[in-house]
Amino acid sequence: xxxxxxxxxxxxxxxxxxxxxxxxxxxxxxxxxxxxxxxxxxxxxxxxxxxxxxxxxxxxxxxxxxxxxxxxxxxxxxxxxxxxxxxxxxxxxxxxxxxxxxxxxxxxxxxxxxxxxxxxxxxxxxxxxxxxxxxxxxxxxxxxxxxxxxxxxxxxxxxxxxxxxxxxxxxxxxxxxxxxxxxxxxxxxxxxxxxxxxxxxxxxxxxxxxxxxxxxxxxxxxxxxxxxxxxxxxxxxxxxxxxxxxxxxxxxxxxxxxxxxxxxxxxxxxxxxxxxxxxxxxxxxxxxxxxxxxxxxxxxxxxxxxxxxxxxxxxxxxxxxxxxxxxxxxxxxxxxxxxxxxxxxxxxxxxxxxxxxxxxxxxxxxxxxxxxxxxxxxxxxxxxxxxxxxxxxxxxxxxxxxxxxxxxxxxxxxxxxxxxxxxxxxxxxxxxxxxxxxxxxxxxxxxxxxxxxxxxxxxxxxxxxxxxxxxxxxxxxxxxxxxxxxxxxxxxxxxxxxxxxxxxxxxxxxxxxxxxxxxxxxxxxxxxxxxxxxxxxxxxxxxxxxxxxxxxxxxxxxxxxxxxxxxxxxxxxxxxxxxxxxxxxxxxxxxxxxxxxxxxxxxxxxxxxxxxxxxxxxxxxxxxxxxxxxxxxxxxxxxxxxxxxxxxxxxxxxxxxxxxxxxxxx
Amino acid sequence: xxxxxxxxxxxxxxxxxxxxxxxxxxxxxxxxxxxxxxxxxxxxxxxxxxxxxxxxxxxxxxxxxxxxxxxxxxxxxxxxxxxxxxxxxxxxxxxxxxxxxxxxxxxxxxxxxxxxxxxxx
Numbered sequence: 003x004x005x006x007x008x009x010x011x012x013x014x015x016x017x018x019x020x021x022x023x024x025x026x027x028x029x030x031x032x033x034x035x036x037x038x039x040x041x042x043x044x045x046x047x048x049x050x051x052x053x054x055x056x057x058x059x060x061x062x063x064x065x066x067x068x069x070x071x072x073x074x075x076x077x078x079x080x081x082x083x084x085x086x087x088x089x090x091x092x093x094x095x096x097x098x099x100x101x102x103x104x105x106x107x108x109x110x111x112x113x114x115x116x117x118x119x120x121x122x123x124x125x126x127x128x129x130x131x132x133x134x135x136x137x138x139x140x141x142x143x144x145x146x147x148x149x150x151x152x153x154x155x156x157x158x159x160x161x162x163x164x165x166x167x168x169x170x171x172x173x174x175x176x177x178x179x180x181x182x183x184x185x186x187x188x189x190x191x192x193x194x195x196x197x198x199x200x201x202x203x204x205x206x207x208x209x210x211x212x213x214x215x216x217x218x219x220x221x222x223x224x225x226x227x228x229x230x231x232x233x234x235x236x237x238x239x240x241x242x243x244x245x246x247x248x249x250x251x252x253x254x255x256x257x258x259x260x261x262x263x264x265x266x267x268x269x270x271x272x273x274x275x276x277x278x279x280x281x282x283x284x285x286x287x288x289x290x291x292x293x294x295x296x297x298x299x300x301x302x303x304x305x306x307x308x309x310x311x312x313x314x315x316x317x318x319x320x321x322x323x324x325x326x327x328x329x330x331x332x333x334x335x336x337x338x339x340x341x342x343x344x345x346x347x348x349x350x351x352x353x354x355x356x357x358x359x360x361x362x363x364x365x366x367x368x369x370x371x372x373x374x375x376x377x378x379x380x381x382x383x384x385x386x387x388x389x390x391x392x393x394x395x396x397x398x399x400x401x402x403x404x405x406x407x408x409x410x411x412x413x414x415x416x417x418x419x420x421x422x423x424x425x426x427x428x429x430x431x432x433x434x435x436x437x438x439x440x441x442x443x444x445x446x447x448x449x450x451x452x453x454x455x456x457x458x459x460x461x462x463x464x465x466x467x468x469x470x471x472x473x474x475x476x477x478x479x480x481x482x483x484x485x486x487x488x489x490x491x492x493x494x495x496x497x498x499x500x501x502x503x504x505x506x507x508x509x510x511x512x513x514x515x516x517x518x519x520x521x522x523x524x525x526x527x528x529x530x531x532x533x534x535x536x537x538x539x540x541x542x543x544x545x546x547x548x549x550x551x552x553x554x555x556x557x558x559x560x561x562x563x564x565x566x567x568x569x570x571x572x573x574x575x576x577x578x579x580x581x582x583x584x585x586x587x588x589x590x591x592x593x594x595x596x597x598x599x600x601x602x603x604x605x606x607x608x609x610x611x612x613x614x615x616x617x618x619x620x621x622x623x624x625x626x627x628x629x630x631x632x633x634x635x636x637x638x639x640x641x642x643x644x645x646x647x648x649x650x651x652x653x654x655x656x657x658x659x660x661x662x663x664x665x666x667x668x
Numbered sequence: 669x670x671x672x673x674x675x676x677x678x679x680x681x682x683x684x685x686x687x688x689x690x691x692x693x694x695x696x697x698x699x700x701x702x703x704x705x706x707x708x709x710x711x712x713x714x715x716x717x718x719x720x721x722x723x724x725x726x727x728x729x730x731x732x733x734x735x736x737x738x739x740x741x742x743x744x745x746x747x748x749x750x751x752x753x754x755x756x757x758x759x760x761x762x763x764x765x766x767x768x769x770x771x772x773x774x775x776x777x778x779x780x781x782x783x784x785x786x787x788x789x
Contacts, residue, residue: 008688012681045723052752053681055774063774165737167746167768172789201743226769226787229760 012057016102020095022046027092034083043091044070044077050098062101065113069094072124087123094120150214151239158188158206160230165201168227174207176223181213206232286379289340296329296336297527297619303329304617304640333527340380341523344422344431345373347382351393351420358397365404365414366397371421377429381501381521385431388494392433392517393418395491400437400515410512412436428503428545429523434516440509445469456666467507471495499651502528502543502634530618530637532645533596534611536585539645541618541637542607546598546650550612553593565660567595567606575661576606577653582632598650605657607648620647671788672713674698676706676720676732677750686719689777690784703727707735710742717788718747719771719780722758730758730765737766746787750775 026043030036047070055063069091075081094116101109155177159170177183188206192198211220220235221228303325310322348370355368377385401407401416408414419434442463449455449469461469469475473492498505503521522528522545530541531550553576557567566573574597580589590610597606620635627633634649673695675686687697698713700706704727706720718736722729729749736742746768751759759770771783 008681008684011684015679015681042725045725048723048752049679052750052773053679056685057681165743166763166766167744167787169746169787169789172786175789176786229763 009057012053012059013102016050016054016059016062017099019046019050020099020102023050023095024092027088027095030083030088031085034085034088040073040077040083044073047073059102059105061105061109061113062098065094065101065109065117066098068117069098069120072120075124081124084123087120090116090120090123150212151237153209153211153213153217153220154236154238155209155211155220155234156188156206157209157224157231157233158191159203159227161202161204163203163227163231170203170205173223177209177211177220180215180220180223181211183212184210210238289379293336293340296333297621300329300333300527300617300619301638301640305642308640337378337523337527340378341376342379342382343373344375344377344382344429347385347389348373348420348422350386351389354390354393355397355418358394362397362401363403364397364401364416366401367415367417369417369419369421371419372423375422375424375429377422377521378523381429381523384497384501385519385521388497388519389420389431389433391491391494392519393420396433396435396437396515396517400435400439402438410438424523428520431519431521432516433519434514436514439511439513439515440467440470440507441511442466448475464507467509468505470507471505500634502545502650528618528620530616530647531596532613532616532639533594533607533609534613535579535583535609536587538583538585539613539639539643540579540609541616541645541647542596542598543618543647543650544615548597548599548604550594550596553595553608558593569597569604569606572604574604574606575657576608577657577660578608580608580610582656598654603654603658605654607653616645618645618647670694670696671716671784672696672698673717673719673784674700674706674709674713674715676700676703676718676724676729678702678721678724682721682750685777686780689780690719692777693781693784695784703729703732703735706732710736710739714741715745717784718742718745719750719784720747721750722762730761733762733765733767748783748787 023043023046026039026046029039030043033039047066051063051066051070054060054066072081072087073091076083076087081087097109097112097116100107101113159168159173160166163170174185177185186208188208189204191206192204198204213220217235217237224231224233303322307322307326310319313319351368351370355366358364359366396418397416401418402410402412404414407416417436419432421434422429422431424430445466446455446461446469449466449472450457452472452475454469454472454475455461471491471494475491495505498519498521501521503519506518506520507515508518509515529544531544531547533540533542551569553567565576565578567576568574576595579585593608593610594612595606595608596612597604599605616637616639618637621637622635623630623633631652632649633646635647637645637647639645673690675683675690675697677683677686677699678701683699683701687699690697695717698709698715700709702724703720706718707727709715710718720729720732733747733749736745736747747766749762749767749770750773751762751770752773762770768787769783771780
């Protein structure tokens with residue numbers, strides 16, 4: 003029964019229920035006063051209405067509700083069971099069957115006609131829907147309530163509350179959950195020891211609660227005992243607007259009390275309305291627009307502070323500092339607005355893993371962790387495809403078939419773990435499997451045969467593993483539907499690098515692999531190192547900068563044509579940006595080297611001057627510049643000039659290429 | 669330790685929905701098909717919470733609640749009944765019979781679990 007669809011169960015049950023109703027009604031045509039049958043029919047209608055609305059058969063539920071209301075009057079003896087009424091309900095029963103068969107069909111005309119017939123038979127209008135209005139009103143008032151308020155609450159539960167299953171301690175805990183809560187117990191009514199009935203509750207409490215929750219949520223704590231208890235709830239917020247609020251509070255109290263007295267208030271209706279009021283859905287486009295504006299504001303602000311710094315007007319300076327602080331706060335707030343939990347990214351993998359499991363015949367368990375980790379929305383969007391590739395790869399290449407796993411002494415079910423966590427200004431997303439791991443000998447053989455590395459070339463373990471991200475690399479023996487076409491992994495690497503991230507690979511033969519994607523938290527504003535080459539300013543993302551040093555004249559002369567510097571016994575290739583950018587002007591006497599790296603590979607960039615730290619608002623370049631690979635974007639400096647942002651991944655590749663050529667040559 | 673919950677309802681689909689919701693939330697669930705069956709099971713086992721419908725054949729929910737409050741083992745055990753918005757009067761009767769709280773139909777899993785947490789404390 004566990005595997006059955008509740009809706010299917012409901013359909014079967016509703017069909018049975020309709021039969022019971024029909025049988026009862028037919029019996030009633032013979033004996034109109036048969037109380038047992040009247041009860042049975044009423045119960046059938048009641049159950050049908052209740053479960054119909056539970057399983058989304060709204061038309062059926064609404065229609066049955068009116069029939070039930072009509073029939074309730076018969077049951078209570080307010081209206082006689084007449085042949086006309088029974089006939090009308092029988093007609094209605096037939097209609098319920100079609101509502102059950104076609105829950106989304108257009109039955110309105112028929113429903114209305116049958117209800118009119120029913121109403122005539124029972125002699126009064128059947129049922130009204132004013133309850134919905136009441137709930138909506140209560141919710142609207144609740145949603146309109148303001149922020150932090152202080153409430154004084156005195157209450158005394160009914161004496162039999164504990165016998166009836168209410169745990170007063172639970173209620174006190176709920177009050178504490180609402181916010182800061184100070185409780186004092188009132189023991190005045192506790193009788194002498196010999197008179198105490200331990201089943202009775204003799205205590206009262208007073209509480210001072212500071213909360214941003216509306217009055218209705220405090221009252222909701224007591225929803226089940228509200229009618230029989232003594233309670234006084236006063237808003238004692240020490241505020242100027244108290245007078246105005248008091249009127250609102252009074253109104254709330256009145257309408258809430260009314261709703262509760264009528265017993266028509268849905269227990270959780272308020273909190274639902276509250277949730278909706280707390281969240282505003284905004285199109286991503288507007289956020290992007292706003293980000294642009296904030297970026298421009300930050301730029302304008304840095305111009306302002308530059309100007310203010312050059313004059314002695316103290317008033318101007320203090321305004322400028324104020325604006326600097328506000329712009330900074332605005333920027334930070336904006337960043338948070340763009341953050342989304344990676345849960346939205348991870349959730350789509352359940353289906354993928356399920357499908358892959360069926361396609362490959364491998365048993366797979368997907369474990370996710372750290373779904374609450376938040377990343378910039380753009381990053382989430384762009385990460386989806388690379389992650390799909392990586393998960394597919396893990397399943398296709400990594401995990402073994404169940405029989406192979408058992409032979410290797412592992413559980414038959416393979417495990418793929420997707421996890422995310424934040425470290426500093428980076429988010430690390432890890433895809434881990436407990437499969438066979440990466441076969442390094444095969445990776446080497448493949449890389450050699452594809453000409454990606456020289457035969458016998460000395461490579462560190464990490465360098466060897468990173469070969470799997472080279473274009474045109476694939477170790478799968480047969481091309482499957484999922485992966486192994488040699489596309490994918492290099493695209494993954496490109497995408498991650500475009501996000502200014504990096505990929506680390508760990509793998510243990512026979513025990514599994516782990517691929518970690520390290521992604522910066524945001525793409526819109528970065529910390530950059532501002533440098534000058536000739537007359538142009540350039541920004542190097544600070545996260546890629548390892549160190550800065552001076553290129554001494556001797557070293558410069560020595561390395562002519564070879565372009566290597568020795569850095570703590572390590573040869574690091576460098577790229578002369580002056581040459582790369584074909585800068586015509588006279589070079590500065592003391593050239594500087596900025597060493598940048600992505601994980602393992604390091605490259606030095608020779609510049610004329612290092613200017614310093616710079617909060618960089620990234621602007622994308624126009625379509626015309628799509629082909630320019632050395633730059634990833636541009637930014638506007640405080641003085642209004644434009645600085646290009648260097649594409650670290652590309653420059654490192656260029657440096658490494660230069661290194662490879664030199665090694666090959668010499 | 670997970671709480672034991674007894675659900676009493678004559679509708680198989682409602683029993684199934686409540687069981688799925690409550691077991692998913694980590695509770696262990698026993699089912700009974702009407703009030704009489706519910707009382708039998710209560711005497712045979714030990715439950716921390718009873719969730720019951722009111723309209724049932726054999727023995728209705730009200731009678732069952734009145735009876736269970738007479739059992740020393742179930743004095744003080746929370747009892748939640750399922751009701752619809754039109755049952756205002758019935759709600760009063762159920763409370764007078766000794767029910768702890770109610771859940772308005774149609775309910776979703778989230779509501780049910782929330783109420784269960786509330787009364788289980």
